[in-house]
Amino acid sequence: MAGLASKIRVQPTDVKAAAMWGVTAVTGALYLTQPWGWLKRTFLEKPEPEQK
Known part of the structure; x- marks a missing residue:
């Protein structure tokens, strides 16, 4: 079994998959x-300035 691990290598096809x-x-x-509503509120809309 020790020889089996040395033969397994990560191939570029595996990374793509x-x-x-x-x-x-x-x-x-x-x-x-x-x-979509949460994403819009979080990333696209600018927060309103705080009123004092």
Whole structure:
């Protein structure tokens, strides 16, 4: 079994596949939760200045 671990190497194709699955997972999570209002309030709208 010790010889088996030395033969397994990470290939560029494996990295691409993992990245694609990550993008797919994030896109699916955003589609399912659809937090568009929160994203808009958090990142796009400027906060109103405080009134004293």
